[in-house]
Amino acid sequence: MSVQIPRGTQDILPGTVEYWQFVEQKAREICRAFNYQEIRTPIFEHTELFQRGVGETTDVVQKEMYTFEDRGGRSLTLRPEGTAAVTRSYVTHKMHGEANQPTKLFYIGPMFRYERPQAGRFRQFVQFGVEALGSNDPAIDAEVLALLMQYYQSLGLKKLKLVINSLGDTESRQAHRQALIDHFSPRINEFCSDCQSRLEKNPLRILDCKKDRDHELMATAPSILEYLNDYSKEYFEKVQQYLKDLDIEFVVDPNLVRGLDYYNHTAFELMSEAEGFGAITTLCGGGRYNGLVQSIGGPETPGIGFALSIERLLSALAAEGIELPVSKGVDCYVVTLGDAAKDKSVSIVNTLRAAGFVAEKDYQDKKVKAQFKAADRHEAKYVIVLGDDELQKNIVNVKDMQSGEQVEVSIDSLVQHLKELQA
Incomplete structure (x- = not known):
């Protein structure tokens, strides 16, 4: 169960x-x-x-x-x-x-x-x-x-x-309180048990009763504004x-x-x-x-x-059909191909996060195609592609997921490049 x-x-x-x-x-x-x-x-x-x-x-x-x-x-x-x-x-x-x-x-x-x-x-x-x-x-x-x-x-x-x-x-409320008691007392037995117990304790609370809201005495009850x-x-x-x-x-x-x-x-x-x-x-x-x-x-x-x-x-x-401007996606998703690139992605993602970007990577050994699908599900603005060949050259490919444009950027200048894109 x-x-x-x-x-x-x-x-x-x-x-x-x-x-x-x-x-x-x-x-x-x-x-x-x-x-x-x-x-x-x-x-x-x-x-x-x-x-x-x-x-x-x-x-x-x-x-x-x-x-x-x-x-x-x-x-x-x-x-x-x-x-x-x-x-x-x-x-x-x-x-x-x-x-x-x-x-x-x-x-x-x-x-x-x-x-x-x-x-x-x-x-x-x-x-x-x-x-x-x-x-x-x-x-x-x-x-x-x-x-x-x-x-x-x-x-x-x-x-x-x-x-x-x-x-x-206090003075106004006391005068109004007595007026309410005088108003409801003759027929208080027609009201619910809660209202009956409130008559002497706090008759103002009778006006807030949900059970007896349609009782005719409610409509004719003395108004507080008359006793201010x-x-x-x-x-x-x-x-x-x-x-x-x-x-x-x-x-x-x-x-x-x-x-x-x-x-x-x-x-x-x-x-x-x-x-x-x-x-x-x-x-x-x-x-x-x-x-x-x-x-x-x-x-x-x-x-x-x-x-x-x-x-x-x-x-x-x-x-009212108002959609709040909340951001649910990530800034960057790192896609890797090869064991060395996968290992390097750990530090790249950490560097991006330290720079203020919302970054994510694959942790389930997915194929490249599946990693791109994961990036789409995360609504990533940019996908950073890193393979073992790119790693040897100290570069990554940065793809803008909205425009589809892709450029090569050195790993050392990746943070600065992304900041310029978001400026």
Whole structure:
């Protein structure tokens, strides 16, 4: 019996992984331009971090976490998202005391959630996310959104829809919370058990329920925008103005509720409107979380960030028919004829690699014709032909596989010749 891959996971094979590398490298380039620095946190953390940071009433904590007990009896959890782990590291290493503020970080790595696998959704998935900690300026909200949009657009995506909302400050949320309780209480028995348990704990989460999304009370639920105090209104208006100044198109949706408990003020999602992308259109989500650092033992620190799925990003690129300019082939393939030439090819290939070329040779004693076929499969730009006779003359034949032209070059000047061809 063969061992199968776990459900909800995938092998990313050569021929596909190059696309992953491309979009991840693009993320790093965009973050460098915005002066965000990479951070790498552990794959697993103490379970309490996610219970306190993500929220005990969320589906993530209640239903989706991979939690286990180690040999020391400690409860640990594979990270289901990146923000809580990054803020934990921020507190652990006292980054709030550094001179340069806000602290601007990004991460790329695997996350784990026990969800029903479906198109674009896996139990192990890769997130790219950014976090800006230490500023209450609405301009940093706009900056985060600008980074997000620039990243997607730099990859060629056009059919995008940015949706934003304000969840208000603590005072605004408390007023809205009571209005939601008053709204849903008389008929809460018509809702699922999850919604019933959330009524008093976190009624805002009812609006994010997938089971009861079509219930008539959902459509008439009080909007958070009606309960924003003056500060929250001014803050949200400022964010919108900055987005207009940056020519970033957006839609305000008062029903937008993020799935994690730590959000306040600005919340947002980015959707794909590409035909055939699928029923679940969300590509990315994020928002402001001014109380998160404090909830895990740090000082009162404002923050904002987003996270996106690399898997869903690649699906969106496919839906729009965008082919990324990835290079899969090799620069040079060395074909040999004769034992002496075969021995010499080992050092020639090594010299080419040391000079920065992607080089390959035969390791299976194939005939010359089969070696040329292998060069074609490797999509080699140039084939370097070396026989025992050429070796005695210290020369090789360099064939341009696109034009078919072939020239004799001394082995000593091979690297320089290839550099001139690629210049």
